[in-house]
Amino acid sequence: MVRRMSTTETIVAVATPAGRSALAVLRVDGPLAAEIARAACGRATPPTAKRATVAVWRDVAGDPIDQVVVVLSRAPSSFTGGDSLEITCHGNPLLARRLAEDCLARGCRAAEPGEFTRRAFLAGKLDLTQAEAVADLIHASSERALASARRQLAGELGRQVAAWSDRLLAALAHLEAHIDFPEEDLPAEDPTGPLRTLAGIESELSGYARTARHDATLRAGLRVAVVGAPNAGKSSLLNALTGTARALVSAEAGTTRDFLEAPVAGLPLAVTAVDTAGLRDAGSALERAGMERSLEQARAAHFLLLVVDRSAPPPTLPPELDGLLAADRTLVIENKTDLPAHPAHASWRTDLVKIPTCLLDGRDAEALRARLGEILVARDVAPGAEDLVVGVRHADALLRAAGSLKQAQDHLRPPAATELAAVRCREALDALGEIVGRIDNERMLDKLFASFCIGK
Numbered sequence: 068m069v070r071r072m073s074t075t076e077t078i079v080a081v082a083t084p085a086g087r088s089a090l091a092v093l094r095v096d097g098p099l100a101a102e103i104a105r106a107a108c109g110r111a112t113p114p115t116a117k118r119a120t121v122a123v124w125r126d127v128a129g130d131p132i133d134q135v136v137v138v139l140s141r142a143p144s145s146f147t148g149g150d151s152l153e154i155t156c157h158g159n160p161l162l163a164r165r166l167a168e169d170c171l172a173r174g175c176r177a178a179e180p181g182e183f184t185r186r187a188f189l190a191g192k193l194d195l196t197q198a199e200a201v202a203d204l205i206h207a208s209s210e211r212a213l214a215s216a217r218r219q220l221a222g223e224l225g226r227q228v229a230a231w232s233d234r235l236l237a238a239l240a241h242l243e244a245h246i247d248f249p250e251e252d253l254p255a256e257d258p259t260g261p262l263r264t265l266a267g268i269e270s271e272l273s274g275y276a277r278t279a280r281h282d283a284t285l286r287a288g289l290r291v292a293v294v295g296a297p298n299a300g301k302s303s304l305l306n307a308l309t310g311t312a313r314a315l316v317s318a319e320a321g322t323t324r325d326f327l328e329a330p331v332a333g334l335p336l337a338v339t340a341v342d343t344a345g346l347r348d349a350g351s352a353l354e355r356a357g358m359e360r361s362l363e364q365a366r367a368a369h370f371l372l373l374v375v376d377r378s379a380p381p382p383t384l385p386p387e388l389d390g391l392l393a394a395d396r397t398l399v400i401e402n403k404t405d406l407p408a409h410p411a412h413a414s415w416r417t418d419l420v421k422i423p424t425c426l427l428d429g430r431d432a433e434a435l436r437a438r439l440g441e442i443l444v445a446r447d448v449a450p451g452a453e454d455l456v457v458g459v460r461h462a463d464a465l466l467r468a469a470g471s472l473k474q475a476q477d478h479l480r481p482p483a484a485t486e487l488a489a490v491r492c493r494e495a496l497d498a499l500g501e502i503v504g505r506i507d508n509e510r511m512l513d514k515l516f517a518s519f520c521i522g523k
């Protein structure tokens with residue numbers, strides 16, 4: 068943030084999108100909130116904390132702006148920790164703007180992006196991971212992304228970080244005792260315990276950091292390209308997956324010339340299916356141009372669905388596609404199971420998983436979509452419902468912490484340099500602290516004194 072944001076200022080923002088709607092909401096936060104409400108709503112209807120009050124909001128000149136519902140929350144029991152006012156007005160952007168302008172005239176300043184949540188963080192209402200989750204919750208575009216943001220907002224990652232920090236502090240306390248009181252009658256130092264603890268935490272941190280590979284998937288979704296020979300049923304598959312008649316289907320080979328995309332229906336993940344022009348190892352100039360685009364889509368996709376007509380001999384595909392058909396990111400859709408199977412399919416591409424379907428009507432569509440969802444998770448292309456996915460910022464800090472712990476372990480092995488190991492452990496604690504937004508030396512000291520009786 069560029070400018071200093073003091074919580075002694077009262078800020079205002081329209082919290083709902085611009086445009087006409089049934090209602091619009093404004094937020095005011097800071098020490099002037101209660102007084103502004105009292106002044107604008109009139110002495111007859113002074114808002115009571117945590118009660119919805121219906122009132123006519125009058126501007127500084129005393130002219131009515133709108134009939135509103137105001138809710139006042141008093142410090143510290145508000146989202147931000149300060150005095151907060153929520154104003155619900157009729158959903159006309161002109162009204163919302165006039166209300167905001169009136170608040171500015173009454174001493175507020177316009178809020179910066181995310182400033183309410185930032186205040187909540189500064190007031191200790193949320194840790195940094197929870198503050199980040201507020202934004203994720205708002206931007207989530209699939210059920211799984213919502214679930215992930217909800218878990219983080221509930222503090223799951225923060226609690227996990229606290230648990231790692233606690234274990235690390237206990238190990239550090241053990242090391243510090245040997246550093247501070249080497250001449251006392253402490254038992255001879257045995258590095259196996261702390262080594263094991265540090266190795267355990269290190270591997271957990273690295274494991275969690277790896278889940279960040281799904282972060283982009285939760286944010287932007289996945290692209291699944293539908294590829295195969297002409298007339299195999301690719302467009303029929305796109306329609307089945309999306310539950311639409313988006314793509315033109317016809318018995319003529321070469322129907323689809325350009326690619327087209329649409330969201331797959333009914334999955335907890337945001338998946339876009341891309342229909343492409345048929346691929347074969349020949350063709351006119353126009354067909355080749357279409358095929359080049361198909362290959363581009365296949366290269367850019369996270370996953371491939373290779374549609375084959377099982378009633379015909381197995382296709383001869385261009386070598387460029389062959390190179391893209393990796394077993395872990397390809398599924399063969401063996402189509403036209405209503406027709407007799409061509410015998411050569413049994414021995415064709417046995418390295419790839421095949422799902423038989425009939426795409427003449429919608430009968431297999433729902434099962435196919437569900438199966439695709441399962442396979443994306445099973446192949447680790449997408450996160451499962453149980454997976455906690457950390458963000459890139461978290462992963463960076465986790466990896467730095469893991470790196471420090473690795474060095475700490477090296478220092479503990481003979482010839483041991485316990486001081487250096489302790490320094491690395493504190494470095495790891497600091498990195499973990501960054502995840503939740505604090506560096507808790509205070510807690511470290513508490514822990515140290517609690518687990519060792521110094522005066523004994």
Ligand SMILES: Nc1nc2c(ncn2[C@@H]2O[C@H](COP(=O)(O)OP(=O)(O)OP(=O)(O)O)[C@@H](O)[C@H]2O)c(=O)[nH]1
Nearest residue numbers: 297298299300301302303317321322323345403426
């Ligand atoms: N018998 C049978 N015909 C099918 C099946 N699925 C699709 N078809 C037919 O196969 C023909 C081609 O289907 P499309 O979905 O257009 O195939 P495509 O792969 O998109 O073809 P191009 O765009 O030309 O490359 C159409 O006549 C479909 O009705 C099936 O399961 N069984």
Ligand SMILES: [Mg+2]
Nearest residue numbers: 301302322323
């Ligand atoms: Mg087609």
